[in-house]
Amino acid sequence: MAFLSSRRRRARLAPELDDQDLGKLLKSLVATTRTGTIATTELCVAQMSRLLEQDPGDWDRRTHRLDVLAGYLVGSHLPRSWATREPGNADALVLQAWTQVAQARAQGRLEDPAGTVEMCLRAAELAPEDPTPWVALLALSRLERRPQSEVFAVWNEVLARDRWNREAYLNMLSYLSPDEGGSRIQVLEFVDTLRARVPANAPCVGTELTAQVDQYHSILDRGGVEALVARNHWSHVTAAQALDRAAHSWIQPGFLRHAKALADLNLLAYALVAADRRAEARSVFEVIGGVVTAWPWQAGGDPVTEFETTRQKATAGT
Structure with a gap:
């Protein structure tokens, strides 16, 4: 049954996750984004516009689609061409801005x-x-290391429109981290606050576990003896409780419904194996199938290879 069939599913990077319409668009763009003809540009713009007009008011789905499209279109002429042709189109403008931020992260x-x-x-x-x-704008402000008063003002604008926006919470988590000018104390305060307020199945529910994986990675990065015993991180109360909460509820049928649920399940599988809780990880891998996200697997090398190796360890003997 289940675990065996799951192991046979070919692992693949799938930024669209389970968004079939987005996946179809990405495949369609593959053959056309490298040409600069007017006809192909108009076709791509029409396809992107049609997708972004779907599901009005579903801000979680819209955020996911813009995030994936922006990452995919880094280096492409399409976002700029669309924004230039339609300067009064909010979809065109936000996609162009988001793509510029994605490119800036790389550069x-x-x-x-x-x-x-x-x-x-x-x-x-x-x-x-x-x-x-x-x-x-929040992602841009984070990239530019803008003062906290400015960043929190933008953050509040997001929350006024979409209280549990996943990308906004993850951007704030990174902005407040020691790596980006914040501190470990600020991260802990931020996570403590959201733990008390965020519904258990909100789109941003993975923020707490993300913070724990970030801390685990920082221990690994130190090298030496600390890296050798990094697994001990998951025995600390806050880390163990975060993992317990996620492992108990996230794989329940229909519990996670947000657009990037599979990304959070990738995170959970990674953390469970890192904590040597392989029996629990098996069920998560079964739900994931072969859909791989670049993070956190890329921390160990090629993400698909790391995913496959880790899945094999978790399912050994089943």
Whole structure:
């Protein structure tokens, strides 16, 4: 039955996760994004526009789609072409801004911060109920290491429109981390606050476990004896309780319904194996099937290879 069939599923990177419409669009763009003809540009723009117009008001799904499209289109002419042709289209503007931020993450700098900020604000003006221009602006503010007063102001704009926006919470978690100018204490305070307020199946529910995996990785990065006993991190009360809560509820049928649920399940499987809780990890891998997310698996090398190796360890003997 289940575990054996799960093990036979070919692992693959799938940024769209289980969003079939987004997956179809990405496949369609593969053959056309490398050409610069007017016809292919118009076709791609029409396809992207159609997808982003689906499910109005489903901000969680919209955020996921914009995030994936922006990452996919880094280096492509399409977002700029669309925004240039339709400067009054909020979808075009926010996709262009989000793509610029994604490219800046890869390059280490933003070419035109003021222009990107203006694009986000214009999109927010055109679509005042939409949180995604503010999510893009939050990611930009984090990248630019803007003062906390400015960042929290943008953060509040997101929450006013989408209380549990997953990307916003993860951006804030990273912004408050020691790696980006914050501190471990600020991370702990942030996680403590959200643990008390966030519904158990909210789109941002993975933030707490993300913080624990980040801390685990920081221990591994130190090397030496600390890295050798990094597994002990998962025996600490806060880490063990975070893992317990996720392992108990996330794989229950229908519990997680947000667009990036499979990404959170990848995170859970990774953490369970890191904590040597392989029996629990088996059920998570069964639910995941072969859908692999780059993070956190890429911390150990090629994400698909790491996923496959870890899945084999978890399911050995079943």
